[in-house]
Amino acid sequence: MNRPTRSVDRPVIEVEELRMRYGAVDVLKGVSFEVRRGEVVALLGPNGAGKSTTIEILEGLRARSAGRVEVLGVDPAHGGEDWRARSGIVLQSWRDHAKWRVRELLAYQGSLYARYTTERMPRPWDVDELLGAVGLSDHAGRRLSALSGGQRRRLDVAVGLVGRPELVYFDEPTAGLDPQARRDFHDLVRRVSRELDTTALITTHDLAEAEQLADRIIILTQGRIIADGTAEELARQIVGADEVRWVQGGDRRTRLVADSTAFARELLLEHGTAVSALEIRRASLEDTYLTLVREAETAAMVADEQELQGAAR
Numbered sequence: 591m592n593r594p595t596r597s598v599d600r601p602v603i604e605v606e607e608l609r610m611r612y613g614a615v616d617v618l619k620g621v622s623f624e625v626r627r628g629e630v631v632a633l634l635g636p637n638g639a640g641k642s643t644t645i646e647i648l649e650g651l652r653a654r655s656a657g658r659v660e661v662l663g664v665d666p667a668h669g670g671e672d673w674r675a676r677s678g679i680v681l682q683s684w685r686d687h688a689k690w691r692v693r694e695l696l697a698y699q700g701s702l703y704a705r706y707t708t709e710r711m712p713r714p715w716d717v718d719e720l721l722g723a724v725g726l727s728d729h730a731g732r733r734l735s736a737l738s739g740g741q742r743r744r745l746d747v748a749v750g751l752v753g754r755p756e757l758v759y760f761d762e763p764t765a766g767l768d769p770q771a772r773r774d775f776h777d778l779v780r781r782v783s784r785e786l787d788t789t790a791l792i793t794t795h796d797l798a799e800a801e802q803l804a805d806r807i808i809i810l811t812q813g814r815i816i817a818d819g820t821a822e823e824l825a826r827q828i829v830g831a832d833e834v835r836w837v838q839g840g841d842r843r844t845r846l847v848a849d850s851t852a853f854a855r856e857l858l859l860e861h862g863t864a865v866s867a868l869e870i871r872r873a874s875l876e877d878t879y880l881t882l883v884r885e886a887e888t889a890a891m892v893a894d895e896q897e898l899q900g901a902a903r
């Protein structure tokens with residue numbers, strides 16, 4: 591299916607200078623980013639970085655301290671039911687409803703969206719089709735209490751998607767899933783993004799997942815965005831991103847370089863056949879992430895110390 595073309599393609603999420611303060615503590619310190627229609631974006635960051643706070647503000651569950659936020663063209667602080675129905679939230683939220691059966695729960699949840707159906711987007715998603723899409727067809731008649739952890743996670747995903755949302759938030763979606771279920775989930779998100787033009791914002795601590803799934807990665811640390819781009823673009827931000835190893839004159843050598851192709855070319859031109867076992871390892875997203883977060887934390891510590899010294903003078 592082709593993506594529908596739109597003459598005015600405004601971003602689905604627009605965040606400008608977002609600030610959040612709990613008591614005397616600034617948790618978000620001027621966060622700005624955009625997410626375009628159909629994009630899959632991963633929001634990464636250490637514990638306590640402000641990811642959940644950001645998402646709760648976008649969902650309209652938390653009032654911000656300052657800044658401009660628009661989600662699907664509406665300020666979440668003033669979003670009504672119609673606006674809310676256009677987003678889906680995938681949380682681990684159905685654990686307490688142990689007596690419901692899978693199909694029953696999805697049919698009920700889906701029925702809440704029927705009044706929001708449009709010609710372009712019939713709502714809700716047909717329950718049997720959705721059960722098939724998340725791999726729960728064989729468990730449709732089961733009570734929630736009889737599902738495994740992975741099956742419940744698939745159900746969480748189905749609940750988040752049943753209203754065919756234009757925008758869906760996933761909070762650590764594959765935590766606790768086995769590798770097959772994880773791959774199925776990735777396929778599902780890609781399909782939903784491609785075929786329904788659904789925008790997805792995913793928080794995860796799984797960097798391999800972010801790399802595989804996301805069109806774009808945003809890294810939040812200590813309430814600030816320190817990187818925003820594709821995994822490749824992020825890797826280019828750090829110096830010495832590639833590791834080159836080779837053997838020369840019997841010695842094993844290793845160098846960290848920014849442009850490994852140019853380095854290898856020079857090396858071979860200069861030393862020719864004296865070079866063997868040449869290997870290039872690109873920085874993984876994990877290397878990049880850890881480097882960027884460490885640099886940001888060091889810079890913040892230095893700034894704090896300077897401020898303290900300034901105040902003591």
Ligand SMILES: Nc1ncnc2c1ncn2[C@@H]1O[C@H](COP(=O)(O)OP(=O)(O)OP(=O)(O)O)[C@@H](O)[C@H]1O
Pocket residue numbers: 612617635636637638639640641642643644
């Ligand atoms: N209601 C609250 N009152 C006071 N402080 C809060 C409140 N909610 C969150 N915080 C603080 O705000 C900071 C950011 O928290 P947040 O939950 O947004 O981080 P996170 O990036 O989602 O972390 P994690 O990866 O651990 O889920 C933390 O220091 C947290 O302790």
